[in-house]
Amino acid sequence: MSPSQTRIDTVVVVGGSIAGLLAAAAAAPHARRVLVLDRDRLPDEPAARPGTPQCRHTHGLLASGRESIEQLLPGFTAEVLARGGHSNGDIGRIGRWYVGGGLLADCNLGTRGIGVSRATVEHVVRERVRALPNVEIRDESDVAGLVGQAGRVTGVRIRGSRDGGAGSEIAADLVVDASGRSGRAARWLPELGLAAPVEERIKVGIRYLTVHVEARPDDVGGRQVVASAAVPPVPRVGVAIRQEDGTWSLTLGTYAEQPIPVDPDGLRAFAASLVSPDLVPLLTDRPLLHEALTYRFPDCRRRRFAAVPPGYAPIGDALCSLDPTFGQGMSVAALQAAALAELMAGGSDAIARDYPARADRIVDIAWTVVRGTVLGLPGVEGTVARGEATVGRYVRRLQRVARQDPVVSAAFMRVMNLLAPPASLMKPAIAVRVLRPRRAAVASVPSPSSSAARAVPAASR
Numbered sequence: 010m011s012p013s014q015t016r017i018d019t020v021v022v023v024g025g026s027i028a029g030l031l032a033a034a035a036a037a038p039h040a041r042r043v044l045v046l047d048r049d050r051l052p053d054e055p056a057a058r059p060g061t062p063q064c065r066h067t068h069g070l071l072a073s074g075r076e077s078i079e080q081l082l083p084g085f086t087a088e089v090l091a092r093g094g095h096s097n098g099d100i101g102r103i104g105r106w107y108v109g110g111g112l113l114a115d116c117n118l119g120t121r122g123i124g125v126s127r128a129t130v131e132h133v134v135r136e137r138v139r140a141l142p143n144v145e146i147r148d149e150s151d152v153a154g155l156v157g158q159a160g161r162v163t164g165v166r167i168r169g170s171r172d173g174g175a176g177s178e179i180a181a182d183l184v185v186d187a188s189g190r191s192g193r194a195a196r197w198l199p200e201l202g203l204a205a206p207v208e209e210r211i212k213v214g215i216r217y218l219t220v221h222v223e224a225r226p227d228d229v230g231g232r233q234v235v236a237s238a239a240v241p242p243v244p245r246v247g248v249a250i251r252q253e254d255g256t257w258s259l260t261l262g263t264y265a266e267q268p269i270p271v272d273p274d275g276l277r278a279f280a281a282s283l284v285s286p287d288l289v290p291l292l293t294d295r296p297l298l299h300e301a302l303t304y305r306f307p308d309c310r311r312r313r314f315a316a317v318p319p320g321y322a323p324i325g326d327a328l329c330s331l332d333p334t335f336g337q338g339m340s341v342a343a344l345q346a347a348a349l350a351e352l353m354a355g356g357s358d359a360i361a362r363d364y365p366a367r368a369d370r371i372v373d374i375a376w377t378v379v380r381g382t383v384l385g386l387p388g389v390e391g392t393v394a395r396g397e398a399t400v401g402r403y404v405r406r407l408q409r410v411a412r413q414d415p416v417v418s419a420a421f422m423r424v425m426n427l428l429a430p431p432a433s434l435m436k437p438a439i440a441v442r443v444l445r446p447r448r449a450a451v452a453s454v455p456s457p458s459s460s461a462a463r464a465v466p467a468a469s470r
Contacts, residue, residue, distance in 0.1 A: 017357050018042065021165050021181040023152045025051060026061055027131050028325025028342035029187030030138045033146075034081040035350035036183070043144045044179065046167060048151040051135065055128035060189070063333065065302050066219040067248050067260040068127035069234075072100045072120040073427040074340025077347040082137045086123065089133055093253030095124035095233045101422050104234030107285040108421070109408030110242075116419035118426070124233045124251040126258065130339065152193075155184060155321070157201040162320035182357050185349075186323040187342075190310055190330035194323060206312035211391035213332055213383055215306040216269050217246070217262030220276065221298045222291055224257045229287050237285035239264060239334070244386045246334045247283045249291055256298065257291055262334055265388020271301040306333055309383075311376055313369075319361040322349065322368075329372040332383060337375045340427055344371045377431045378424065407434060407443045417442050 020036040022029045025047030036043045049060045057064035070078075078085045090096060097103060100122035106113040139146050156164040156178050164180040186194060195205045229235055229249075237247040244267070249259040261279055263269050270279055273292070280288040310330045317323070325342035348367040352359045381401060383389050411418040420439045423429040433439070 017182045019181045020183045021179055022185045024187035027339050030134045031343055031346035032185040032187055032324050033138050033144050035346045037141045037144050039353035045146045046150040046152055047148050051148040055132040064127050067250055067258040069336025070123055071340040071426045074343040075123050077343035080347055089125050095251045096121050104232050105287055107237040110240045110284055111412045113411050114415045114418040116415040118422055126252050129253055155197045162318050184321050186327045187325050188327055190326040203318050204315050206314045209311045211309040213264055213389050214266035215262055217260055218301040218303045219260045220301050221256040221258055223295050224251050224255055235287045237283040239386055241385050243284055245283055247288045264386050317365040322364050331375055332379045341375050374427050374430050410443050414442055
């Protein structure tokens, strides 16, 4: 370490969810002590808790997320598979992906996907991080604010800690804010005389519900994922992922605060109105294993910092809370944690200088994908930037071509899995395949008829 690099002694991570735990894994090789603080009593087994109310719903771990977690915690994938997780091939071939109104062609991405519940992912990560010799995970400890001086964050104030007591302070060379989408930085930083981040929102009004049903080997031709994305004529989503307990986790959702039925007949009618025909059989010949679990997600939030103060690093939903139907949240956090790990070796100066831009570039990819899709849906509110309409027309054509062209399908899937930036879709090798004249239109999966859509009961959640 050069004299200009400031050595990191203590790292405090605010929040013990996946983002915070992976930040701790990133810091552990480079700091003497890493302390993770969470307000909940953390479970000893895979389970939901008050701080993760969405845990029981369907979660996707994208290829980029799995690779990043594996980089931070070698052996993660093998442990998840040992617990019953599914991974039976290339992520471009293990699922049926209905995007832009049609089924994408099977393709090869050179990396595998994994089907597993959010609860198991968090539990495996937590136990692996807890085993690191210089990491302490302290639950029932609520962070009340930041401590700082001379424009630098130097620690945290806590309340309700088992051993700290109300109003105690913990000094740190680096505070990683993994406190989630509530955006505590908007209050904490001004308390120190520092600028709060500017927030951008996209009002999506998502309502969704999740059920679990028995998974059978021959379901969906043996595939482990089905995803049916929303399009303007059908602003509804559906996703099913095989789970480690021998079930399908199946989530159905709407935009613009549209109601969604919760009874079995209503769920089947709703599934029949989606672009994909693959979800209806999963709800037709087997009972629901529990009552529908409901959730609401009002808006996507992105926070832009004019300047991130030294000693402070936001991660995960503290920076950007994304449309949950895209399954990007865990993977964005994992990518940011991997970036943090690379910079930790350079000390706190390198983190202050380089981490904000690195984390923001990761958000850019996911945010661009979400914006480009949801802003065209009826009832979704957000500002359309100059040039987005033109790009949107190109992407819609690309999606149609991707139904027949595995090369274009792979390029699109790499972006959706956060393995490549959206600009990669404009590369000449892809653009020429997208824009060249075609003798016949690329067929789309038939959209549901208006009568099928009207058949969905208008029961509220």
